[in-house]
Amino acid sequence: MAIVNLKGVTYKYPLTETPALSNINLKINEGEFVAVIGPNGAGKSTLCYTLAGFVPHFFKGDLQGSVEVAGVETKTSTLSDWVLNVGLAFQNPFNQISGAKYTVYEEIAFGLENLGIPRGEMKERVDQALTLTGIRDLADRSPYSLSGGQQQRVALTSILVMQPKVLVLDEPTSQMDPIGTREVFGVIRSLAERGMTVIMAEHKVEWVAQFADRVIALYEGKLMMDGRPGDVLTSERLVGKGYGISRYTSAAREASRRGLWPRNRELPVTLDEAVMGFGGFPLPRGEGQGVRGKGRK
């Protein structure tokens, strides 16, 4: 059943004329991993803020329509209640790290302290979260002494420790190296398998194709496409608008114009799909692209 339900959501930031989000209708099921793509300014971050209740509780402005998570509407809730259900990791970890704590360990515990979680449970949850995201060895460092990618892991961990039902991530791996990116996508995928609902704004489409269940494409505040990763990410409609497009997709699109890509074959997003297509491997029967879409049954 839908845990997130947006109906006719239109939002304008204070003192602006153009809506940052325009008539968004969106239902997301429990345990779904949804990636949100779009060029800069398409509304990805605003959608994240709206799901996390920062719109309208922190950013005032004009919010039309309704935003429901787990049956509660943002407008009738408070931000302090909202954080029990929805966690948001900011795009820029610098904006998220509290500045009030001297070590990564304390930083991760900060949210739980504010909820008044008993000490024993708090330590247990912090330890689990540090292990989950692979940053135990950073526990005693100052958050500000870390590299950008390490800070992003800390920011993510400080949200995961809150065990939200809905996890909202705004480009959580933008400053990470490829291995870090792969690990974070893996962790998030496994959380989704265990029932956490994940909404992630992301430019790195080849990872999205491998891990997400569904992709939403925003453009100028509107929902332009919503579907299976393979269908959305290879769509001609994304071309020339500033969307991240996998180099495999672009190369195969050009190759098919020159007759170098198998006819009637879906364009690839990932390396494996590109290897199979260019290498002329037949597709498994009835499986579409086979390697993609760990779609939940």
Added chain:
Amino acid sequence: MKIEIKDLHYTYPAGVEALRGVSLTIDSGEQVAMVGQNGSGKTTLVKHLNGLLQPTSGSVLIGDLDTKKVPVAKLAVHVGYVFQNPDEQLFCRTIHEEVAFGPRNLGFDASKIESLVADALNLVELSSRKETNPYDLSPTWRKMVALASIISMDTSIVILDEPTTGQDAVNVARIAHVVAELRKRGKTVITITHDIDFCAENFERVIALSQGKILLDGPAGSVLGQGEILAQTYVDPPQLTRLGKRLGLKKTVRNQEEFLSALKS
């Protein structure tokens, strides 16, 4: 200006040994990309070039200026540094003020300042937004303001710390255009990046760092083809390079044209 780094070691006050013996020379006008895993020492290394950090041991020469002896203000004449996070460097009320701040500090006269500001804003496509407050722009465009505020200082060395982070395809192309223009002007450009495709398409020389040391240093074509060594520092070769390898193409390909023509032959 030539950059000469000799056996550079740096240990942060808390005891983290970030650089463990780095030696390298970068000639005037070179375009260099630095890659490597998070925490490999990339940012620590470039912060030595304008004296923000001082070597624990070893030396850094900018031309004939020893960064241990010359104050940061003097080095700023030669080395411009665009931070990873624009919000750490923007503080003026208008874009014009922000971009004029650097050249004004360098003591240029008013007409020179105006022409440098106009040129920099033109290059980043912000000429029409001079009077806007940088914080009224999206993070994407704040990054371009940060870039312009360094370009306007007309330094011979420009450092870009992860310029493409969080940028969409249009803006990545815009940044690539700025790098190409700086190259034409004979500037040395040193870029830290995790975006290996951006690196392959825009830089001639690539330095891979791992755990505070240089792992690979050479022409992009040869460095980025060495997948197994790059894996030690968590870097994947460019997408089409990997695809070419998997398909058994003989030549290491770096971009779409190279890939497609290798495929045909």
